[in-house]
Amino acid sequence: MTKVLVAFATRFGSTREIASAIAAELIAEGIEAVAAEATSSLNPDDYDAFVIGSPLYGRKWMSVAGMFAAITSERINGKPVVLFSVGTLGVGSPEAGRTEHDEFVARLKEVAPKLNVISDEVFTGYFERSNLPWYLRIIDRFAPTPQGDHRDWAAIHAWANLVATKFKG
Numbered sequence: 001m002t003k004v005l006v007a008f009a010t011r012f013g014s015t016r017e018i019a020s021a022i023a024a025e026l027i028a029e030g031i032e033a034v035a036a037e038a039t040s041s042l043n044p045d046d047y048d049a050f051v052i053g054s055p056l057y058g059r060k061w062m063s064v065a066g067m068f069a070a071i072t073s074e075r076i077n078g079k080p081v082v083l084f085s086v087g088t089l090g091v092g093s094p095e096a097g098r099t100e101h102d103e104f105v106a107r108l109k110e111v112a113p114k115l116n117v118i119s120d121e122v123f124t125g126y127f128e129r130s131n132l133p134w135y136l137r138i139i140d141r142f143a144p145t146p147q148g149d150h151r152d153w154a155a156i157h158a159w160a161n162l163v164a165t166k167f168k169g
Helices: 014-028 063-072 094-111 134-142 153-168
Strands: 003-008 032-037 049-057 080-087 116-124
Touching: 003 014, 003 063, 014 032, 014 049, 014 080, 014 153, 049 063, 049 094, 063 094, 080 094, 080 153, 094 116, 116 153
Parallel strands: 003 032, 003 049, 049 080, 080 116
Antiparallel strands: none
């Protein structure tokens, strides 16, 4: 049986909920999966495949997720990896959200060329203005993001199902 680690970073919990939904979908497909925050205490040797995700802020992942992917890439060399990003740029412009994600994934592959990325996806997230630090609230005034939960759960579950198919191979 394939054992999958769904490693994630989150600032306000939205990405944790997406990672949990992905793990639940993998489990429903007969794959042993666990969702856990990306930390150095996770042992990649214990898993056969990986899902790694983070919110996108300023065209990059939270550092803990990016570092997890880059640092563990040597140890997970050859094992299948899928990546997902969560962001709000795609709420107003799906193309811009996709571009931001694609550019980050390309940079990650340059830093960690041994990551065997077999799939990647970007999802819109949850946005609440009150969660922003003061300096981002100022920026948000010029290009406001609509508040609320913009996650497309049907798309998340469909992608997780596709990932399960790839992991079953």
